[in-house]
Amino acid sequence: MKKVVHVAVGVIENGRGEVYVTKRLDHQHQGGKWEFPGGKVEDGESLLHALDRELSEEIGINVVAAEPLVLVEHDYGDKAVKLDVWLVRGFVGQPKGLEGQEGRWVHARDLDSLTFPDANGPIIKAVQALY
Ligand SMILES: Nc1nc2c([nH]c(=O)n2[C@H]2C[C@H](O)[C@@H](COP(=O)(O)OP(=O)(O)OP(=O)(O)O)O2)c(=O)[nH]1
Numbered sequence: 001m002k003k004v005v006h007v008a009v010g011v012i013e014n015g016r017g018e019v020y021v022t023k024r025l026d027h028q029h030q031g032g033k034w035e036f037p038g039g040k041v042e043d044g045e046s047l048l049h050a051l052d053r054e055l056s057e058e059i060g061i062n063v064v065a066a067e068p069l070v071l072v073e074h075d076y077g078d079k080a081v082k083l084d085v086w087l088v089r090g091f092v093g094q095p096k097g098l099e100g101q102e103g104r105w106v107h108a109r110d111l112d113s114l115t116f117p118d119a120n121g122p123i124i125k126a127v128q129a130l131y
């Protein structure tokens with residue numbers, strides 16, 4: 001059976017109906033598409049620790065308050081992922097792409113105008129249902 005890659009993902013919101021998205025680098029899996037920042041959970045690591053570590057590495061924030069939003073399993077054929085998505089309502093720092101990736105705040109209603117990986121459909125629905 002194919003190994004499923006477990007990913008901690010953060011939907012960071014700013015209290016004004018906007019969420020922070022970054023663009024995956026061209027050489028990455030699903031490169032060139034927008035994403036919610038996050039990355040692989042390491043062996044033995046808790047989800048919240050993975051979330052905080054990845055958001056710190058990728059966009060320079062630390063998580064203060066997060067709650068589970070949605071769990072998405074998706075098989076891309078070349079790779080299967082389990083996205084553990086958290087709504088991040090409290091954080092320290094100002095998000096910015098630290099790995100050369102583009103980043104921007106986008107209003108929840110405008111998420112449909114950006115291209116995300118196929119797995120992200122249920123995430124976008126869950127975000128839009130909040131507003
Ligand atoms: N972070 C993130 N990953 C996503 C999203 N949607 C989606 O299909 N993915 C997939 C793409 C990748 O196959 C996987 C996440 O891996 P990643 O590349 O972010 O992992 P990582 O940060 O640990 O980076 P790496 O150094 O191992 O490449 O999940 C999303 O919205 N955010």
Ligand SMILES: [Mg+2]
Nearest residue numbers: 037038039040
């Ligand atoms: Mg990542």
